[in-house]
Amino acid sequence: MEENTVKLKEQLKEKGYKLTTQRQVILDVMIEHQGQHLSTDEVYSLVKEKHPEIGLATVYRTLLLLDELGIVHKLDLDDEFSRYELNTDTKDHRHHHLICMRCGSVIGMEEDLLDELEQQIRDKYNFLVTDHRVKFYGICQKCRGVENTGASVKRTL
Amino acid sequence: MEENTVKLKEQLKEKGYKLTTQRQVILDVMIEHQGQHLSTDEVYSLVKEKHPEIGLATVYRTLLLLDELGIVHKLDLDDEFSRYELNTDTKDHRHHHLICMRCGSVIGMEEDLLDELEQQIRDKYNFLVTDHRVKFYGICQKCRGVENTGASVKRTL
DNA sequence: ATCCGTGCAAAGTATTTGCAACCTA
């Protein structure tokens, strides 16, 4: 059984919750699309391909639950919906996102590299950082190559 | 006349827009609450104290406009509404926010300190960073002093 | 058998928009 499924099963049991088909299916979709940043509606569509009887409200409720359990992460990519990605971080620190302003692609970067900065914040502000959320906006590798081709700006999240 | 008001007037004229009483009043409110992170509804309430006839839609439209002009910055503080603060940054780089998980206060830190990290992103990912958005979560100075006093967690944004 | 979980539809809520009247430049 997949690692995240085991994790889900354990955590659900621990809290007296049940592992239902719906929860299993929704987690499967997230696993199959690891690295992507799916909106609730996109998850719903993918879920319906396998189990058309599953309702949108269940997807909302389950994604919320998975986020609480730390199995997925909710994120804000500046559009009008909530998006989720499978949690691949180890500590309580999240990885960062590079958002291309030209083509809209979103790249996840594994490195944290903020430890030093957080130490400075601790020293100067006496503020103890336990987590952070970082988004970088700019121009991605691909778009730096093709300058002004008038290419589509449709975002692929 | 206040610096930001001059800036507003110039930028509006440049684009063929008009400086109305409503826009003036809304900017005044933002200036009077510099450093705070007001929701649209909070701005609306403050505006109504001076000019009860101004409508909510106008506040929405004006805040959107001021954000486009770079006079205010829209920000996301993880609650259900858009928040705005007067822009005090010089470059196109925004300052960071320290969010206390215990008392909910939000501190703006002037320092950027991300130049080195952005250079690393450029080297490794060939991604040219032009802007960023950074939030740090943790425990603020005040709350680190009073450990577990059971104090209110109501957020003061 | 218990009671958590689900599907559906209705409700909720922040935000946007159409439009006639208004007012700035």
Next chain:
DNA sequence: TAGGTTGCAAATACTTTGCACGGAT
């Protein structure tokens, strides 16, 4: 005077919730 701007209300659109039925333990 002309056209951008406003206020109001209606419309949007994502998300949440009430409730009776269904299913996992």
